[in-house]
Amino acid sequence: MRQKHHTPLRFVLMLLLLLLAGAPLQAQSARYLDALRLYHAGKLDKAVEQFEKELSANPQNDAAYFYLASALLAGQKPDLERAEKNFRKALELSPDNYWYKYSLALLYTETGRPELASPLLEQLMAEHPGKSDLYFDAAGAYVSQNDTEKALEVIDKIEAVAGKSEMIAVSKMDLIRKRGGGSAQSEKEAYEFLIDYYKDCQTPRLATMIGDFYQRTFRDSLAVAYYDEALAMDENYGPAYYSRAHSYQALRQYDRYFADIRVFLRDPDIAPAAKADYLNHMMELPQFIQAFLPEVDTMMLDAHLSAPEDSTLSNAVAMYYYRTDRQYLGIELLCQMSERYPDSYTQSFQYLLMLYYSKAWAGVEDVSTAMLQRFDEKRDILMLRASAFRMQDNYDAAIADFEQMLSVAPKDSATIVSACTSLGDLYYYKNNLKKAYANYDKVLKVAPDHLPALNNYAYFLSLEGKKLKKALAMSRKTIEAEPDNPTYLDTYAWILHLLGQDVEAKAMFKHAMLYGGKEQATILDHYAELLYSLREFDLAYIYWNQAKALDTTGELKIDEKVRERKKNQ
Numbered sequence: 001m002r003q004k005h006h007t008p009l010r011f012v013l014m015l016l017l018l019l020l021a022g023a024p025l026q027a028q029s030a031r032y033l034d035a036l037r038l039y040h041a042g043k044l045d046k047a048v049e050q051f052e053k054e055l056s057a058n059p060q061n062d063a064a065y066f067y068l069a070s071a072l073l074a075g076q077k078p079d080l081e082r083a084e085k086n087f088r089k090a091l092e093l094s095p096d097n098y099w100y101k102y103s104l105a106l107l108y109t110e111t112g113r114p115e116l117a118s119p120l121l122e123q124l125m126a127e128h129p130g131k132s133d134l135y136f137d138a139a140g141a142y143v144s145q146n147d148t149e150k151a152l153e154v155i156d157k158i159e160a161v162a163g164k165s166e167m168i169a170v171s172k173m174d175l176i177r178k179r180g181g182g183s184a185q186s187e188k189e190a191y192e193f194l195i196d197y198y199k200d201c202q203t204p205r206l207a208t209m210i211g212d213f214y215q216r217t218f219r220d221s222l223a224v225a226y227y228d229e230a231l232a233m234d235e236n237y238g239p240a241y242y243s244r245a246h247s248y249q250a251l252r253q254y255d256r257y258f259a260d261i262r263v264f265l266r267d268p269d270i271a272p273a274a275k276a277d278y279l280n281h282m283m284e285l286p287q288f289i290q291a292f293l294p295e296v297d298t299m300m301l302d303a304h305l306s307a308p309e310d311s312t313l314s315n316a317v318a319m320y321y322y323r324t325d326r327q328y329l330g331i332e333l334l335c336q337m338s339e340r341y342p343d344s345y346t347q348s349f350q351y352l353l354m355l356y357y358s359k360a361w362a363g364v365e366d367v368s369t370a371m372l373q374r375f376d377e378k379r380d381i382l383m384l385r386a387s388a389f390r391m392q393d394n395y396d397a398a399i400a401d402f403e404q405m406l407s408v409a410p411k412d413s414a415t416i417v418s419a420c421t422s423l424g425d426l427y428y429y430k431n432n433l434k435k436a437y438a439n440y441d442k443v444l445k446v447a448p449d450h451l452p453a454l455n456n457y458a459y460f461l462s463l464e465g466k467k468l469k470k471a472l473a474m475s476r477k478t479i480e481a482e483p484d485n486p487t488y489l490d491t492y493a494w495i496l497h498l499l500g501q502d503v504e505a506k507a508m509f510k511h512a513m514l515y516g517g518k519e520q521a522t523i524l525d526h527y528a529e530l531l532y533s534l535r536e537f538d539l540a541y542i543y544w545n546q547a548k549a550l551d552t553t554g555e556l557k558i559d560e561k562v563r564e565r566k567k568n569q
Contacts, residue, residue, distance in 0.1 A: 029054060032064055039071050047071045062093035066100055073107075080111060098128065105137065114141035125157065132162045139171065148179040164201040169194060170209075204230040204237040212243055220247040238267040242278075258295045265303040272310035275303045279316040283323055293324070304333075311337050311347050318354060327358035345375045356384050364388035378408045379415060386422065395426050402426070413446045421453045428460050436460065451478045451488070459491045462498055471495050479508075486517040494526050497533065505530055521550035525558065532565055540565075 028036075035050030051068040054061060069086035072079040084107055091100040101120050108117035121138035128134065135158040142151035152175050159168050173190040180186020191213045198206050211226035227244035230237055245260035265275055279300065282289070289296050304317045314337045321330035334351040341347045348371050355363040368385035372378060386401035402419040409415040420439040427436035437460075443453040454474045461471040472495045478488035493508035509517070509527040517523040524547035531540035541562065548558040 028061070028063070029058065031057070032061065035064070036067060039067060039074075044071050044075045060093060062090045062097070062100070065090035065093070066103070069103070080107070083107065084111075096127075098124065102134075105141075109137065109141055109144070112144075114144035117141045118145070125154075129161055132158055135161070136167075136171070139175075143175070143178065148175050151175050152179075164197065166201065166203045166205055169197045169201060169206055172197075202229070202233065204234040204240060207233070208237070208240045208243055211240070211247075215243060215247050215250070218250075220250045223247045224251075236267075238264050238270050241267075254292065254295075258292075258299070262299060262302050265299055266306050268306060270306075272307040272313040275306070276310075276312045276316040279303060279313075279320060283320055286323075289324065296320075309340065311341060311344070311350075315350055318350075322354060322357065327354070327360075330354050331358060331360065331363070342374075345371075345377055348375070349380065352381070352384055356387070359391070361388040361391045365392075379405055379412075382408070383418060390422070390426065395430055399423060399426050399430075417443050417447050417450055417453075421450065421456070424453065425456060428456075433460075433464070449477060449481065451481055454478050455488050455491050458495065462491070462495045465498065468495055468499055472499065484511075484515045486512040486515050486520065486523060489515070490517065490520070490523040490526055493530070497526070497530050502530060502534055506534065518546065519550070521547045521556055524550065525556050525561075537569060 031050060032054045035047050035054055038044075038047035038050060048068060048071045051064050051071065054064045055068065058064070065086045069083040069090065072083040072086065084104070087100065087104040087107060091097065091104055094100060101124055105117040105120040105124070108114065108120070118138060118141045121134055121141060124131070124134050125138060135154050139151040139154040139158075142148070142154060152172065155168060155171050155175065159165075162168075173194055176190040176193055177186050180189065191210070194206065194213075195210055198210060207226045207230035211223040211230065214220070214223035214226065224244055224247045227240045227247065230240035231244075234240075241260045242264040245257045245264065248254070248257040248260060264270060265278075282296065282299075300317045300320050303313055307313050314333055318330035318333045318337075321327065321333070331351075331354050334347075334354050338344075338348045338351040348367070352364065352367050352371065355367060364384055365388045368381045368388070371381050372385075375381070382401045382405045386398045386405070389395075389398035389401060402423050405415055405419045420442045424436045424439035424443070427433075427439060437457065440453050440457040443450050444457075447453075455478045458471040458475040458478075461467050472492070475488070475492040475495055478485070479492050482488055489508050489512035493505040493512065496502070496505035496508065509523075509530060512523055513527070517527070524543050528540045528543035528547060531537075531543065544558050544562050547556060551558060
């Protein structure tokens, strides 16, 4: 028999309902009543032991078999096989007992054997035609067997007993779709059925479902008519406002769109996660946001105020502020949430990331330092703090943090690659070339094709004028992987120039110019040097002038370089 590790929650809850609703309680022995008391007290092992003793003394006690089975299912490690055996024995002794039969049918269903559940449920439906839950269970069992026609027959029986209802309509729609394999034709048939069914069973949900169908098929005016009907039945039905808003948006009736979507976002009955999903989707429409920024701002505020303590929703609103260049608002909101949930690593890290992406380096340093004292998860926090130190030119502190990252996860390849690449850069900036190259070697040992390490290693070797063939081989890997990356093209072209291969280098520089090279002062400076070596002096000076305009710090010393070149021309 197939086993599961955990008893399905639905079965446990249903079983509890059965026990409270009328499982047999005929005159019983003191031992049986003691076992029952232990069972209800949650002392399941002792209850099992007592029920087994009762059955040894009274093997015809069908109720003891039933409760023994129930106890076997209710523990941390349910014994499905023994439970089934005891349910079957209880039913054998009392074949007309509703609860025994129903419990066994549920067990069959939840252990993936609907073919055994169906006959029992059919019997129960015949014996108790007024119990609608039986029909839905039976329909589910037939669906599990891919017998949609039989499932539809069962749903028809429910309708005959209970009349038309929203649940029946939705169930039939799902079955019609399944019968057609989810094809476009089956979808069409399902909605044709629903539109006809709606004539006799009108509810806000069904009206909204029909409206959604018309919206998906680009008949927004007709969709709006059904949404209006839904709201006429229930003026507070949030899904209808949500869907009607989108039809108004498609119809370019933006004032109505914003009015409806605000109702949806303010509705306290709508899950905050659903609102957050909507807001995140909204952020994929930057042109729309730019055109209606005040209105979207109001939407965001409505959503936040509807559930101000929900972190998922607050994170979405904070990201909106970040993407609309109001990082300070996003930072403040996430700061509030991190203070509200001081024990949440996830929330604190969201705040830290917002500071990092906003380039608030002093804030990153302060928050990450505080987090390192409160949380065990060190690696990612250290990485962000080290980056903040690096951006503030505090190379020693950055090196210390990257080294600590390695000590926290010494065998983690991702950590080695990330930390050692940064350490290579930092040690180079401190003129410790031996340690710089040793760290790049560690990266390439773990990840031979790691492009940033290959590029930086090659470039720094070129600046020294050493091991140029080794540098060229490493740099070649980067442009083969990313042939349009201007930084990698610059490194490769510069090494070619140093090796005297100026014609090949010029072709690479020209390619780099097409893909962003004109926006980087160092690349323009290198290209000018190459052109000068090719005696294309006028063009070289043009590119040096462009490099000077971008070199706001004067680090490249373009004026001094040009004076020297003109002197030697």
